[in-house]
Amino acid sequence: MKATTLRPLALGVAALAVTVLLFGRAQAGDDDYYAPVTDARTLQECASCHIAFPPSMLPAASWKRMMGGLDQHFGDDASLDAETTAAITRYLVDHAGDAPGQASKLLRGLRAADAPLRITELPKWVREHDEVPRSDWTRKDVGSKANCAACHIDAEKGYFEDD
Ligand code: HEC
Ligand code: HEC
Missing domain, CATH: 1.20.5 (Single alpha-helices involved in coiled-coils or other helix-helix interfaces)
Structure with missing residues (x-):
């Protein structure tokens, strides 16, 4: 009863x-939430070869530099027409990790003058992953450090917890 x-x-x-x-x-x-891309054009153009990386994971200067050289994008030609490039650049810069109101944990330790093109080369990213065993990186389903979703199953939703 x-x-x-x-x-x-x-x-x-x-x-x-x-x-x-x-x-x-x-x-x-x-700590582990990075708002995912919501802009339709950015999703369309920047999520076909890899996940659409959260814009707050890089500073504005990085996005400007990257968007200025899409024809030589990590060995790929990812170039877009000028109007689309400008619109996506604006979206990424407005939501960058150092945009007003943002305080991206991943940018800690980065000097203001730095504009790295890789999230995976940020000092904080490297530190967060320094205990990940070498054998995890060489797993067949991982292949690259940039393949976040292989280890962070909810990466596309913005969650990068340890799972
Ligand atoms: C034609 C395929 C392709 C398209 C389209 C593309 N990328 Fe990439 N991107 C790559 C490749 C290849 C790499 C390197 C991946 C690796 O090292 O495993 C990369 C890497 C990156 C990285 C660095 C990842 C790291 O190591 O931290 C960022 C950031 C990035 N791309 C952003 C973008 C943005 C923004 C767009 C849209 C404007 C875009 N990409 C469109 C192929 C593409
Ligand atoms: C080989 C698996 C693997 C890959 C690939 C990977 N990570 Fe991770 N990541 C981990 C693990 C494991 C941790 C937790 C490390 C710890 O707590 O010691 C972690 C931690 C993190 C954290 C810190 C989370 C927190 O709780 O604050 C962030 C942010 C992160 N990863 C982002 C990324 C991004 C962005 C990418 C892709 C560019 C990526 N990771 C690729 C395994 C991976």
């Missing part, structure tokens, strides 16, 4: 806990 009256309450509490957890997870400012 006691158990049956308690169960619905327990379920309710569990559901509430899950709701709180999910809601809590969706808050920007979590």
Whole structure:
């Protein structure tokens, strides 16, 4: 008798806990949350060869530099027409890790004059991954450090927790 009256309450509490957890997870400012790309054009043009990297993972200067050299993009020609290039650049710069109101943890330790083209070469990224065993990087399903989603299953949703 006691158990049956308690169960619905327990379920309710569990559901509430899950709701709180999910809601809590969706808050920007979590250490491992980097708001994903929401701009349609950026998603269309920058997510075919790899995930659309969150714009807050690089400073504005990096995005400008990268978007200025899309014809030689890590060995690929990723060039776009001038109008699309300008629109995507604007989106990335507006949401860059050093844009007003942003405080991207990944940019810690980066000097203001630096404009790296790789997230995977940021001092903070390197530090976050220095305990990842060598055998993980050489796994067949990983292939490259830039293949974030191989290890961070929710990378495309902006979550980069340890999983
Ligand atoms: C034609 C394929 C292609 C397209 C389209 C493309 N990229 Fe890339 N991108 C690459 C390759 C290849 C690399 C290197 C990946 C590696 O090292 O494994 C790369 C790497 C990157 C990196 C660095 C990843 C790291 O190592 O930290 C960023 C940032 C990036 N791309 C952003 C963009 C943006 C922004 C766009 C859209 C304007 C874009 N890419 C479109 C092929 C592409
Ligand atoms: C081979 C697997 C692997 C790949 C590929 C990988 N990571 Fe990670 N990443 C990890 C692991 C494991 C940790 C946790 C390390 C620890 O806690 O010691 C981590 C930690 C992180 C963190 C810190 C999370 C936190 O809790 O603050 C960020 C951010 C991150 N990774 C981003 C990236 C990005 C961006 C890429 C792709 C450019 C990437 N990672 C590629 C395995 C990987």
